[in-house]
Amino acid sequence: MSEQDNVIVVGAGLSGLATALGLAVRGRSVTVFEAGELLGGAAAYSGGQIWCGGNHVAVRQGIEGDTLELAERYVRAIAHSHPEVLDEQAMRRWLEVSPDAVRYWEDVGAIRWTVIPGLADYHNEADGALPEGRYLTNEPIDAAELGEWRDKLRVSPYFPVGTTYAEMFVKGRRLTNVDEEGAGEQAGVQAFGLPTRPGGEAAVPDRLTFGTGVVASFLARALREPGIELRLEHRVTELLTDDGAVVGVRAESPAGPVEARGPVVLATSTYDWDPELVQELVGLGPEDFGSVAPRTIRGDGIRLARAVGGAVAHLPATAIPMLPGWPADTGVGYAYGPDYAMPHSMIVDRLGNRYCDDSYWVDIVEKTMDPADRHLPFFLVFDEQHHQKYGLGATPPGGEYPAGLVTSAPTLRELADALGIDGDQLTATAAAFSENARKGLDPDFGRGTVDYVRRFAGDPANEPNAVLGPVEQPPFHGLRLRFVGTAIGTSGVRIDGDGRVLDEAGGRITGLYAVGSCAALTTVGTGYNSGIALGRGLTLAYLVSNELAGTPVD
Numbered sequence: 185m186s187e188q189d190n191v192i193v194v195g196a197g198l199s200g201l202a203t204a205l206g207l208a209v210r211g212r213s214v215t216v217f218e219a220g221e222l223l224g225g226a227a228a229y230s231g232g233q234i235w236c237g238g239n240h241v242a243v244r245q246g247i248e249g250d251t252l253e254l255a256e257r258y259v260r261a262i263a264h265s266h267p268e269v270l271d272e273q274a275m276r277r278w279l280e281v282s283p284d285a286v287r288y289w290e291d292v293g294a295i296r297w298t299v300i301p302g303l304a305d306y307h308n309e310a311d312g313a314l315p316e317g318r319y320l321t322n323e324p325i326d327a328a329e330l331g332e333w334r335d336k337l338r339v340s341p342y343f344p345v346g347t348t349y350a351e352m353f354v355k356g357r358r359l360t361n362v363d364e365e366g367a368g369e370q371a372g373v374q375a376f377g378l379p380t381r382p383g384g385e386a387a388v389p390d391r392l393t394f395g396t397g398v399v400a401s402f403l404a405r406a407l408r409e410p411g412i413e414l415r416l417e418h419r420v421t422e423l424l425t426d427d428g429a430v431v432g433v434r435a436e437s438p439a440g441p442v443e444a445r446g447p448v449v450l451a452t453s454t455y456d457w458d459p460e461l462v463q464e465l466v467g468l469g470p471e472d473f474g475s476v477a478p479r480t481i482r483g484d485g486i487r488l489a490r491a492v493g494g495a496v497a498h499l500p501a502t503a504i505p506m507l508p509g510w511p512a513d514t515g516v517g518y519a520y521g522p523d524y525a526m527p528h529s530m531i532v533d534r535l536g537n538r539y540c541d542d543s544y545w546v547d548i549v550e551k552t553m554d555p556a557d558r559h560l561p562f563f564l565v566f567d568e569q570h571h572q573k574y575g576l577g578a579t580p581p582g583g584e585y586p587a588g589l590v591t592s593a594p595t596l597r598e599l600a601d602a603l604g605i606d607g608d609q610l611t612a613t614a615a616a617f618s619e620n621a622r623k624g625l626d627p628d629f630g631r632g633t634v635d636y637v638r639r640f641a642g643d644p645a646n647e648p649n650a651v652l653g654p655v656e657q658p659p660f661h662g663l664r665l666r667f668v669g670t671a672i673g674t675s676g677v678r679i680d681g682d683g684r685v686l687d688e689a690g691g692r693i694t695g696l697y698a699v700g701s702c703a704a705l706t707t708v709g710t711g712y713n714s715g716i717a718l719g720r721g722l723t724l725a726y727l728v729s730n731e732l733a734g735t736p737v738d
């Protein structure tokens with residue numbers, strides 16, 4: 185096979201592995217360069233939710249009623265705030281192709297899909313929303329299928345890998361990892377009871393679920409293709425060009441620089457760990473931003489594309505899927521919810537006011553980041569009931585919070601003073617919130633009205649609402665929040681609906697493609713629903729691998 189037959193994929197997360205697989209089964213040879221010592225990227229850390237309108241899996245499981253037309257109505261309804269950043273062509277291409285892509289990956293043996301039970305679309309009030317059927321994930325896979333590659337897979341420190349969604353929903357996400365004595369943990373690698381590998385990553389358990397399981401499924405299948413070469417610890421640092429076309433890459437490896445030739449598919453994910461790009465694309469400094477994505481995700485795809493004339497699409501920061509979180513010793517150095525969505529907690533600004541549905545990240549980001557009315561810094565305030573019932577991050581219920589993270593005080597006024605919040609207003613806000621929360625209501629901001637949040641993040645045992653409880657029992661606790669990125673940057677490399685990288689004038693850069701979250705989410709504009717990142721990534725992988733294999737999708 186000549187060098188020109190070889191395709192180079194940059195990044196071995198889900199989109200990169202899927203692209204390589206799609207190419208290999210069509211007879212192309214592929215070299216996958218992965219910067220990290222482990223593969224799987226943010227996808228392996230994720231919840232493994234893949235959103236797909238009109239998919240065959242729901243029909244197989246007896247969930248009827250979805251159509252492409254309904255899915256398109258939903259996407260349009262949720263993308264209403266900035267329709268100008270929605271790329272119509274890319275949106276339609278994605279919606280129409282994604283059910284075929286989802287079916288294709290199953291047909292080719294990359295995954296066995298199942299519907300996540302009872303999980304509603306985020307915006308349950310929007311036109312076209314459905315209460316179930318559009319979120320897919322993998323049937324659990326046995327890690328033994330990975331053979332010697334088992335030790336090279338990332339394991340999520342943020343989800344109870346090994347547990348299924350159905351099992352998790354019984355206790356609620358927050359309490360799924362608390363053992364019988366109540367001394368388990370929730371967010372930390374070690375606390376999942378798994379021994380760690382060098383570098384602090386958890387060892388790979390036998391039964392793989394959530395994002396770790398989805399990646400493992402694709403990896404297991406890719407390993408059966410002799411045409412795929414996986415090179416770990418190879419960070420691509422430069423694109424090679426010839427007369428304006430991309431013809432290869434240069435990478436840094438432990439053995440020194442290497443070069444490889446062929447068309448290039450960028451699958452490097454977002455810019456979470458590049459403070460300059462975070463400032464440029466999100467508008468936040470390090471005091472307000474962290475990330476729960478692997479640290480090898482640092483904007484390389486954006487910089488590589490820019491260096492050869494690729495355009496970057498900027499989408500409003502009010503639409504970025506970021507989560508309220510805090511620095512932590514576990515995971516990659518940050519932890520995040522669902523603590524903020526548990527009962528007996530609320531989010532306030534420095535004035536002591538609530539200002540959003542503080543159980544729902546979509547509303548939290550939109551309101552906190554509103555350029556006309558920013559609410560930074562923002563704080564999580566909770567009471568002793570929250571402490572005793574749920575703990576926080578890696579702290580089990582009733583456990584001692586890590587030194588320096590949480591401020592505690594006997595009254596809300598003293599807590600406010602210590603955190604730099606207006607004490608009178610905080611006291612008044614908590615009183616009003618608590619009175620309504622006892623009734624399971626939040627007339628001001630609608631906390632508790634989003635089905636997805638109640639099911640995915642709340643406490644199923646809490647009555648009358650899984651995310652609402654009074655903040656009234658001393659001592660009171662609080663911490664300053666920051667946003668943590670989830671490798672869904674929203675802004676990114678500009679592509680067309682088929683994953684071809686575009687320049688500022690809208691023309692193609694020959695030989696260069698981008699799949700997954702390094703590509704701007706112009707597909708959905710400012711409307712996001714969980715699972716779109718991975719779902720679009722798999723659709724682009726399907727489209728790009730077909731095009732490069734000479735069988736473009738009609």
Ligand SMILES: Cc1cc2nc3c(=O)[nH]c(=O)nc-3n(C[C@H](O)[C@H](O)[C@H](O)COP(=O)(O)OP(=O)(O)OC[C@H]3O[C@@H](n4cnc5c(N)ncnc54)[C@H](O)[C@@H]3O)c2cc1C
Nearest residue numbers: 195197199219225226227230231233420453700701715718
């Ligand atoms: C905790 C968490 C939960 C999430 N839950 C969901 C969910 O349920 N559903 C959903 O749709 N999304 C979810 N996301 C987001 C989703 O995981 C990411 O958007 C997605 O993984 C992006 O996929 P990708 O294939 O583009 O890149 P990734 O899976 O992130 O992989 C990118 C890879 O590229 C490598 N790389 C980077 N630069 C280079 C370079 N220069 N050379 C070589 N390799 C490079 C990285 O090391 C990495 O392995 C979640 C994210 C997190 C962190």
